[in-house]
Structure formats: C-alpha cells, structure tokens
Amino acid sequence: MSKKLTSRAEDYSKWYNELVVKADLAENSAVRGCMVIKPYGYAIWEKMQAELDKMFKETGHQNAYFPLFVPKSLFEAEEKNAEGFAKECAIVTHYRLQADPDRPGKLRVDPEAKLEEELIVRPTSEAIIWNTYRNWIQSYRDLPILINQWANVVRWEMRTRLFLRTAEFLWQEGHTAHQTKAEAMTEARLMNNVYATFAENFMAIPVIQGVKTESERFAGADETFCIEALMQDGKALQAGTSHFLGQNFAKAFDVKFANKEGKQEYVWATSWGVSTRLMGALIMTHSDDHGLVLPPSLAPNQVVIVPIYKSDEEFAAVSEVAKGILIDLRAKGITVKFDDRDTQRPGAKFAQHELQGVPLRIAIGPKDLQNGTIELARRDTLTKTVVALTDLTNTVENLLKEIQETLFKKALDFRDSHITEVNSFDEFKDVLEKKTGFISAHWDGTNETEEKIKELTKATIRCIPLEMKEGEGVCVYSGKPSKGRVLFAKAY
Amino acid sequence: MSKKLTSRAEDYSKWYNELVVKADLAENSAVRGCMVIKPYGYAIWEKMQAELDKMFKETGHQNAYFPLFVPKSLFEAEEKNAEGFAKECAIVTHYRLQADPDRPGKLRVDPEAKLEEELIVRPTSEAIIWNTYRNWIQSYRDLPILINQWANVVRWEMRTRLFLRTAEFLWQEGHTAHQTKAEAMTEARLMNNVYATFAENFMAIPVIQGVKTESERFAGADETFCIEALMQDGKALQAGTSHFLGQNFAKAFDVKFANKEGKQEYVWATSWGVSTRLMGALIMTHSDDHGLVLPPSLAPNQVVIVPIYKSDEEFAAVSEVAKGILIDLRAKGITVKFDDRDTQRPGAKFAQHELQGVPLRIAIGPKDLQNGTIELARRDTLTKTVVALTDLTNTVENLLKEIQETLFKKALDFRDSHITEVNSFDEFKDVLEKKTGFISAHWDGTNETEEKIKELTKATIRCIPLEMKEGEGVCVYSGKPSKGRVLFAKAY
Numbered sequence: 001m002s003k004k005l006t007s008r009a010e011d012y013s014k015w016y017n018e019l020v021v022k023a024d025l026a027e028n029s030a031v032r033g034c035m036v037i038k039p040y041g042y043a044i045w046e047k048m049q050a051e052l053d054k055m056f057k058e059t060g061h062q063n064a065y066f067p068l069f070v071p072k073s074l075f076e077a078e079e080k081n082a083e084g085f086a087k088e089c090a091i092v093t094h095y096r097l098q099a100d101p102d103r104p105g106k107l108r109v110d111p112e113a114k115l116e117e118e119l120i121v122r123p124t125s126e127a128i129i130w131n132t133y134r135n136w137i138q139s140y141r142d143l144p145i146l147i148n149q150w151a152n153v154v155r156w157e158m159r160t161r162l163f164l165r166t167a168e169f170l171w172q173e174g175h176t177a178h179q180t181k182a183e184a185m186t187e188a189r190l191m192n193n194v195y196a197t198f199a200e201n202f203m204a205i206p207v208i209q210g211v212k213t214e215s216e217r218f219a220g221a222d223e224t225f226c227i228e229a230l231m232q233d234g235k236a237l238q239a240g241t242s243h244f245l246g247q248n249f250a251k252a253f254d255v256k257f258a259n260k261e262g263k264q265e266y267v268w269a270t271s272w273g274v275s276t277r278l279m280g281a282l283i284m285t286h287s288d289d290h291g292l293v294l295p296p297s298l299a300p301n302q303v304v305i306v307p308i309y310k311s312d313e314e315f316a317a318v319s320e321v322a323k324g325i326l327i328d329l330r331a332k333g334i335t336v337k338f339d340d341r342d343t344q345r346p347g348a349k350f351a352q353h354e355l356q357g358v359p360l361r362i363a364i365g366p367k368d369l370q371n372g373t374i375e376l377a378r379r380d381t382l383t384k385t386v387v388a389l390t391d392l393t394n395t396v397e398n399l400l401k402e403i404q405e406t407l408f409k410k411a412l413d414f415r416d417s418h419i420t421e422v423n424s425f426d427e428f429k430d431v432l433e434k435k436t437g438f439i440s441a442h443w444d445g446t447n448e449t450e451e452k453i454k455e456l457t458k459a460t461i462r463c464i465p466l467e468m469k470e471g472e473g474v475c476v477y478s479g480k481p482s483k484g485r486v487l488f489a490k491a492y
Numbered sequence: 493m494s495k496k497l498t499s500r501a502e503d504y505s506k507w508y509n510e511l512v513v514k515a516d517l518a519e520n521s522a523v524r525g526c527m528v529i530k531p532y533g534y535a536i537w538e539k540m541q542a543e544l545d546k547m548f549k550e551t552g553h554q555n556a557y558f559p560l561f562v563p564k565s566l567f568e569a570e571e572k573n574a575e576g577f578a579k580e581c582a583i584v585t586h587y588r589l590q591a592d593p594d595r596p597g598k599l600r601v602d603p604e605a606k607l608e609e610e611l612i613v614r615p616t617s618e619a620i621i622w623n624t625y626r627n628w629i630q631s632y633r634d635l636p637i638l639i640n641q642w643a644n645v646v647r648w649e650m651r652t653r654l655f656l657r658t659a660e661f662l663w664q665e666g667h668t669a670h671q672t673k674a675e676a677m678t679e680a681r682l683m684n685n686v687y688a689t690f691a692e693n694f695m696a697i698p699v700i701q702g703v704k705t706e707s708e709r710f711a712g713a714d715e716t717f718c719i720e721a722l723m724q725d726g727k728a729l730q731a732g733t734s735h736f737l738g739q740n741f742a743k744a745f746d747v748k749f750a751n752k753e754g755k756q757e758y759v760w761a762t763s764w765g766v767s768t769r770l771m772g773a774l775i776m777t778h779s780d781d782h783g784l785v786l787p788p789s790l791a792p793n794q795v796v797i798v799p800i801y802k803s804d805e806e807f808a809a810v811s812e813v814a815k816g817i818l819i820d821l822r823a824k825g826i827t828v829k830f831d832d833r834d835t836q837r838p839g840a841k842f843a844q845h846e847l848q849g850v851p852l853r854i855a856i857g858p859k860d861l862q863n864g865t866i867e868l869a870r871r872d873t874l875t876k877t878v879v880a881l882t883d884l885t886n887t888v889e890n891l892l893k894e895i896q897e898t899l900f901k902k903a904l905d906f907r908d909s910h911i912t913e914v915n916s917f918d919e920f921k922d923v924l925e926k927k928t929g930f931i932s933a934h935w936d937g938t939n940e941t942e943e944k945i946k947e948l949t950k951a952t953i954r955c956i957p958l959e960m961k962e963g964e965g966v967c968v969y970s971g972k973p974s975k976g977r978v979l980f981a982k983a984y
Contacts, residue, residue: 027624027627029558029559029620029624030559030563030566030620030623030624031559031561031562031563031611031620034559034560034561035559036556036557036558036559036624037556037557038556039554039555039556039639042554042555042556042557043554043555046555062531062534062535063531063534063535063538064528064529064530064531064534065528065529065534065662066521066528067521067522067523067526067527067528067660068526068613068644068646068660069523069526069582069660070523071522071523072589072599074522075589075599076597076598076599079597082589082599086588086589086590086591086599087588087589088587088588089587089588089589090561090584090586090587090611091584091585091586091587091588091589091601092582092583092584092585092613093583093584093585093586093601094582094583094585095580095581095582095583095648096578096579096580096581096583096648097564097567097574097578097579097581097583097612098578099578105568105571106568107564107567107568107574107578109583109585109610118601119523119582120589121560121584121613128521128522128523131522132521132522132528135519141835147531151644152560152643152644154560156587156588168559168560168561170557343633
C-alpha cells in the first residue's frame with residue numbers, strides 16, 4: 001500500500017481527493033473534468049442503483065431511454081431552462097473526421113460534415129422528453145406518465161472534483177406528466193421522500209427535506225424540493241432534488257390533454273434526480289483518517305476473510321474453515337470475499353480492506369484452528385474481538401445491522417449537533433467561521449437579502465425545511481419580519 | 493387498438509417497422525437517427541442486461557465506467573481503429589451557448605467557447621480505456637484486467653432503423669488485458685461463447701459461432717469472433733462480437749508490463765460487445781403477423797390476467813380469483829399482471845397483449861367462476877384451452893418452459909432448413925434470389941473474391957464457422973482451392 005492518507009484535520013479537501021483515488025473509487029481521465037469510475041467505486045454505485053430502481057418501480061415508475069442529444073431548437077424552447085444550462089453545454093457541430101492533409105496518419109474534423117442544426121449533449125432531458133411526450137399524450141387516459149431514465153449527462157463545469165462536480169456524470173432522471181397541479185405536487189413530494197428514505201435507511205446519511213428558494217431552484221421549475229446532508233467538515237451537500245415544473249414545459253412544447261370533460265388543458269410536470277454525487281456524500285459522511293467507511297448495505301463486500309498461514313498445509317487447513325464460513329454467510333445473503341491472493345501479505349490485505357471500508361474483516365490463523373475461533377475486526381470502530389466459530393454467522397448478521405444503525409446514529413448526532421440557531425448577523429458569521437454546519441436563522445424572504453448574505457459569507461440558503469420552525473422573527477441580516485427559520489450553510 | 497399490422501409476406505421491412513412502434517418498443521426521435529426506447533421495450537432490454545451482467549460477473553468480470561468523450565489525439569492513436577470509425581463520429585467542438593443577438597430569446601454557439609482539442613463522442617471505447625489502462629498496469633500482478641462497461645455509444649450512420657442501426661445505441665463493451673496471447677485468445681473465445689449461450693438459452697435464438705474474414709473484422713482487431721443469427725426473411729444478423737485485439741492497442745498506447753522475469757512486454761487485449769440491436773434479432777426471430785412473440789425469459793409480463801365482467805359484482809368475484817392466481821404464480825417466481833383497467837374492453841386488452849407478445853393470457857369470466865376453470869391462451873401457438881383452477885400453477889409453470897423450448901426449436905429448425913450447400917456460382921445466386929438464408933460454400937480465402945461476390949450479389953461472408961466443415965474443395969466463384977465451406981448471406 002502507498003503511504004498514509006492526509007488526515008481530515010490537516011486538509012479535508014486533500015483527504016477527500018486522496019481517498020477517492022487510493023480506495024480505488026475513481027480517478028481523473030484524459031478528458032477535462034470527466035472521471036473514470038473504477039470497479040470498486042462502480043460496484044457501490046450499482047448497489048445504489050439497484051435499491052433506487054426498486055424504490056422507483058415500487059412507486060409505479062418504469063424505465064425508458066431518450067436520446068443523448070438535444071437539437072438546439074428544442075433546447076431553447078423552455079427559456080429559463082435553456083438560460084440555466086446554456087453556459088455549460090457540450091455542443092456537437094460535426095459528424096465526421098477525415099485524414100488531415102497536413103499531418104500524415106492523423107485526423108481532422110471534416111469541414112463538409114457540419115450539422116445543419118447543432119446538437120447539445122444533454123445536461124438534463126426535460127426538453128427532449130417533453131418534445132416526445134407531446135406525441136404520447138392526447139387524453140387524460142394517457143396520464144399519468146411515470147418514467148425514469150438511467151443515463152449520463154454533461155455539464156461543462158469549470159472547476160471539477162471527483163464525484164462532486166464532474167463534466168460528465170451518471171444519474172437517474174424521473175420525468176412525470178399529470179392531469180392536475182395537485183397530483184404533480186404530490187409526485188414531487190413523494191419522490192423527494194423516496195430520496196430521503198433511501199439516503200437515511202440505505203446510505204445511513206441523515207438528510208433534511210426542504211424547498212429551495214427561488215434563486216436556488218432548478219432552471220424551469222416552479223418549486224424545487226431537496227434533501228440536504230451535512231458533511232464532516234461542516235459544509236452542506238445537496239444530495240437529491242425533485243422539481244415541480246408546473247406547466248412550464250407543457251407550454252414550451254405545447255403538450256395538452258383532453259380532460260374528462262373533453263376540454264384541452266396543459267399537462268403538469270415533475271422531474272427528479274440523484275447522481276454519482278451521492279458517492280461524494282457517502283464518503284464525506286462516514287469515512288475517517290484510515291480510509292473509507294461503508295455502511296453494510298452499500299459495501300461490495302460486507303465481510304472479507306484473510307487467511308494467516310506460513311506453510312501450504314496451514315493454508316489448506318485455514319482455507320477449509322474459510323470456505324465453510326463463506327457458505328454459511330452466503331446462505332444468509334451476506335456478501336463475503338475470501339482474499340486468498342498469494343501476491344500480498346496479510347498486513348497489506350488488512351490495510352487495503354481498511355482503506356476500502358469493508359465493514360467486517362475476519363482473520364483466521366493456525367491458532368484459531370486449534371481454538372475453534374476467528375478474529376473479527378470492525379471497520380467503523382476499528383475494534384477487534386475473538387469469536388467462536390459456532391457463533392459466527394449470527395454474530396456477523398447482528399453486527400452488520402448494528403454497524404448500519406451506528407453509522408446512521410453517529411451521522412445524525414453529528415448533524416444535529418451542528419445546527420446552530422443564530423439571532424444576529426455577527427453570530428451568523430462567527431458560526432460560519434468555526435465551520436459548524438447548518439445555521440438556522442430568520443430570513444426576510446427576499447432575493448436581495450439572500451444574495452447579500454451569499455456575497456458577504458459564501459453561505460447560501462440550503463433549504464426552507466418542510467418542517468420549518470414556524471414563528472415570527474426578524475431577518476438576521478435586514479431586520480425585516482420573517483415567518484420562520486431557514487437553513488444556511490456553505491455548500492459543496 | 494389501431495389497425496392490423498402489415499403481414500410479413502407482404503412487406504417484411506414494413507412489418508418490422510410497424511411492429512416496433514405498435515408494440516410500444518421504440519420510436520424515432522427529433523434527433524436524426526436516434527431512438528426513444530419506450531418503457532415496454534426498455535423492460536425487455538433490462539431483462540437482457542440483468543442476465544448478461546450475471547453471466548459476465550460469473551466469468552470474473554467487473555463493471556466500471558469510462559468517459560463519453562475521446563480527445564481526438566487519443567482517438568487517432570490506433571490507426572486502423574481510427575480509420576474505421578472516423579467517417580461516423582459525432583464531434584464536440586464547443587462548450588457554451590450564448591444569447592443570439594439576431595434572434596431574441598434564442599441561443600447560438602458561443603464562438604469564444606471553442607475547445608482547444610475536439611472531443612469525439614465514443615463510437616467504441618478502446619482508445620479512452622487503453623489510455624487509462626496504461627496507468628493501471630505495471631506488472632504481471634496487475635493482470636488480467638477484466639472489465640465491462642454498460643454505456644451509450646454514437647455512430648453517425650446515414651441509414652438508420654429502430655434497434656438495428658441507430659446513431660446512438662446502448663450496449664455493453666468488455667475490455668480485458670492479459671499477459672499472454674493464449675490467455676487473451678481464450679478470453680475472446682469464452683466471451684463469444686457466453687454470447688452464444690445467452691442468445692440460445694435466454695433469447696431462444698439459435699446462433700452460429702464463427703470468425704470474421706479480414707475485411708469484416710472490427711477495426712483494430714487481429715481476430716473477430718461472432719455469433720450469427722438468421723432472421724425470418726432469410727437475412728443474417730450479427731448478434732454479438734468478441735475481438736482478439738493482439739497487442740495493437742497496447743502498442744498504440746504504450747501499455748507494457750513487467751513479466752515474472754522482470755522483462756517489459758506489451759499487454760494482450762480483447763474487447764467484446766452486444767447492443768440494443770439484439771432487440772431487432774429478438775423481434776425478427778420469433779414474431780408473427782399478429783405481433784411480437786416473446787420467449788418467457790424476456791417477457792416483462794409472462795402472464796397477463798384479463799377479467800371478463802358485466803357488473804361490479806362480477807368484477808369483484810372475478811378479481812378475487814385473479815388475486816389468488818397472482819399470489820400463487822408470483823410465489824413461483826412468475827411475473828404476472830392483472831389487467832384491471834376499466835378504460836379498455838377485454839377485446840382491446842386481448843389485442844394489445846397479443847401485439848405485445850405476452851406468452852400466456854388468462855381470461856376469467858362468470859362462467860369460469862361456476863366451473864372452477866379459466867381460459868388459457870398461448871401466444872406462440874395462438875391456441876386456447878380451458879384449465880381447472882386447481883391445476884393452474886403447475887400448468888403455467890410447465891407451459892412457460894415449453895414455450896421457451898418450442899420457440900428455440902422452431903427457430904433452430906427454420907435456421908437449419910435455411911442453410912444451403914452450393915457448389916456453383918449459379919446455384920449461389922439462385923439460392924440468394926429465393927431468400928433462403930445462409931449459403932454454405934467454398935471460398936478461396938482471398939479478399940478479392942469476397943469483394944467480387946459482395947459486389948455481384950450483396951451477400952457477404954457472415955463467418956467462417958468455428959465448426960467449419962473441413963474438406964478440400966474449389967471456390968464457388970474463382971474455382972481456386974478452398975480448405976472448407978464458409979457461410980454467406982445477405983445481412984442486416
């Protein structure tokens with residue numbers, strides 16, 4: 001193994017970047033801002049996908065696939081959406097390369113192969129999808145449409161970081177169409193709730209559900225619901241969003257339906273998405289100075305078995321016990337790997353599995369064979385115990401549950417102890433300086449105040465919590481009346 | 493339901509196009525050559541993905557994800573590969589739109605936002621992946637690398653058809669790296685074999701495994717293995733390919749490893765892929781003039797239950813029985829849908845499920861309730877039987893197996909009866925004219941003869957079968973010596 005990680009206290013950002021690479025999750029590629037998701041990182045993403053996909057299907061959604069490209073004329077149809085994404089679009093202008101006359105063996109863009117209309121590589125798919133829905137929707141009988149898509153999208157970000165902000169990322173985007181405003185609003189809330197449940201129960205990441213202020217809304221939405229998580233360094237991370245799009249896209253793409261009375265109405269819409277950014281949230285919620293810490297539900301291997309041996313005979317004896325354990329644990333649906341590589345010593349294997357966050361590590365050596373025991377090491381607490389082989393399956397099963405719960409509880413305690421109510425702007429700035437997470441403060445509801453606070457402190461309104469503490473107050477900045485506290489933070 | 497399909501005899505191509513759209517599998521989009529895969533079509537593709545993914549993992553492969561874009565300088569590194577794909581590349585040249593001064597509210601490409609180096613939207617990922625592998629491979633301990641990617645790719649085809657040839661398509665591409673030529677060759681054969689097993693056992697499509705001639709090889713490969721299927725109209729369809737890439741990409745990207753003796757060697761490579769084109773193969777192998785016919789393993793719903801009723805009481809009584817059936821069938825792992833829509837009459841439901849290829853349809857009406865029976869209709873044979881409720885679960889289970897086997901057997905009989913051995917060029921042309929499928933003929937092994945035959949007949953050498961009938965002979969065109977028969981056909 002390469003040398004130790006930078007500690008979080010020393011440089012949180014550097015710790016993150018090193019961890020992503022050293023734990024074999026992802027790396028930068030030859031394409032500016034685009035990442036390579038390595039097998040270990042991708043295996044975690046696949047677990048997220050599988051669980052989300054199940055939740056989407058259980059709530060009545062189906063998957064489909066729409067084109068990667070959006071013709072410019074469609075892209076610009078919904079003006080706010082277009083304006084919001086115009087500054088970060090990858091644009092296809094040509095469709096052929098040809099031999100470069102000046103550089104033998106090399107290629108150049110064929111100037112004759114210019115597209116009549118430029119194609120935008122989708123930064124999000126509302127435009128292409130609503131242009132399609134126009135043909136799918138005639139009557140109320142065609143509604144609702146409840147579709148999700150797993151896809152790659154491209155946003156030409158200038159400053160990128162692995163998983164958190166990349167030019168290309170993987171995500172899912174739900175796009176639904178409804179008869180009524182109420183039904184669409186219910187859908188948008190439902191899916192935000194699905195995200196919250198997923199984040200908390202599956203990723204062990206506590207989140208706050210809320211709505212975005214107007215200035216932080218998705219371009220083209222009338223309301224954006226979100227789940228906000230708090231990272232270990234006190235910065236917030238938007239982990240998922242669900243948008244009530246009103247009739248904006250229906251009007252831009254002329255999507256009407258005949259209601260039960262035969263009257264033509266515009267359709268109501270939602271869209272919602274989470275992305276590989278969740279990998280960043282996962283890392284920055286649970287991991288420590290030794291490396292990744294994975295909740296068992298997301299670990300590609302929940303348990304790893306490392307054999308300790310000096311001779312072929314010892315290896316054979318240890319392997320036999322290990323294989324019995326494999327069978328027993330797998331029968332319980334536990335994913336377990338027998339790390340019998342002969343190219344690495346046990347110490348190197350321990351270090352790797354620690355760095356990669358395997359929740360439980362079993363070591364078996366010759367002494368264990370005599371005693372009918374194994375050594376069990378827990379990644380989250382870095383504690384070791386000796387366990388009788390006969391108890392092992394139950395012990396492992398219970399510990400995996402316990403680790404999942406402990407991680408959530410720990411993150412929840414951290415989050416809850418990092419929400420500070422402030423009543424003056426000096427307090428506000430003071431808390432921010434100490435990197436203490438969310439600030440709960442009164443705000444006068446205006447764009448101007450929000451902008452001004454952002455300008456002065458870099459903190460933004462992360463959300464107006466759905467469970468907002470009601471109660472009159474005065475804005476922490478302007479002193480004007482406020483209807484309740486909102487959550488501010490610096491954010492990823 | 494809209495009016496009947498064009499029959500296959502009348503116009504096979506028209507039948508195909510209509511079926512894809514009417515069965516709700518896919519449709520054309522606003523982007524030239526790009527398709528929308530609709531939920532029903534996508535659900536079938538998901539079943540293919542799940543099975544293939546399992547087979548890849550069982551053979552030791554892991555998934556990962558590489559960038560959508562390939563910088564031009566990397567794209568052109570492997571010259572044959574670059575030359576092969578240069579004529580059909582979508583090229584990103586700019587990264588920003590701006591307000592169009594001439595058209596208020598509209599956007600144009602920002603001329604200031606020109607990329608320093610153009611980016612090719614991947615038509616295949618060897619270049620970007622081998623550029624990455626260079627950093628992953630130092631020693632023999634780093635090998636083999638066995639990676640697969642599920643992704644979208646773009647090839648700017650001029651003539652497109654839904655699923656069969658689209659500008660953007662979905663696929664998986666495996667990219668492996670090995671110490672020795674023999675190991676890479678074994679991998680390429682193994683994966684071709686995985687494809688053959690998948691096609692036959694899961695899709696019920698009989699395939700012939702073979703190798704491509706030099707002119708039909710993947711650009712950059714030293715050997716291309718393939719599986720070739722025969723469609724109902726007598727045209728062949730390449731359903732999957734697995735390439736032995738030699739050291740071509742290792743040399744182009746300078747990927748070397750230190751072998752056990754510490755000597756530097758170039759790495760050996762394979763790549764292999766199947767795509768949404770398989771949807772086309774599926775349709776053109778099994779479907780009929782009434783619509784789609786799906787093997788049970790690929791059917792989103794293996795069974796559909798249609799209630800027949802005139803009153804609310806009848807509906808309630810029928811529903812109760814239907815729900816019991818749902819529970820029983822689902823307990824056996826059978827996917828079953830209760831089509832209780834009140835917006836459609838039973839006749840319309842029957843027509844839809846027939847068109848969409850649901851393998852088994854159960855109808856339950858008031859008379860059935862009295863008799864303790866249901867009506868069971870089989871999609872592949874279009875036959876109906878009355879079955880006692882008590883026997884139903886076993887009957888359905890057995891029938892699904894039988895349908896799967898019957899479809900394969902039927903397709904195999906068709907295929908085998910459409911391989912014609914010919915010994916003269918007149919015979920060759922005669923068979924082609926009758927659209928009778930594969931032609932097994934002697935060939936002299938030269939590019940010239942292959943080209944000439946293609947020019948004269950539009951038939952190409954689909955493959956040199958792995959189980960080639962050995963035996964000297966004379967080339968059907970040139971009269972020169974031949975070592976065995978190869979398979980010709982017109983192809984999709």
